Amino acid sequence: MLVLTRKSQETIVVGGADGLERLVTVTVLEIGAGKVKLGFQARDSVPVHRGEVWERIRAAKPPPGSEVTAVGGP
Secondary structure (H helix, E strand, C coil): CCCCCCCCCCEEEEECCCCCCEEEEEEEEEEECCEEEEEEEECCCCCCCCHHHHHHHHHHCCCCCCCCCCCCCC
């Protein structure tokens, strides 16, 4: 895990494999009352979810290669 310290209005950029493509930009919008408000910028093709939402989506999706094919019939 990479741990970074940022102040309000500072950003972190997550890049692609070549290190130059900007996939996600995370901005610290607000710090206070025991919470940090973050803003995320990403292309529409890059899904961004809260951790618990991502886990529900992942749990609902069958693993690759586990498709059931009906055999036979009436």
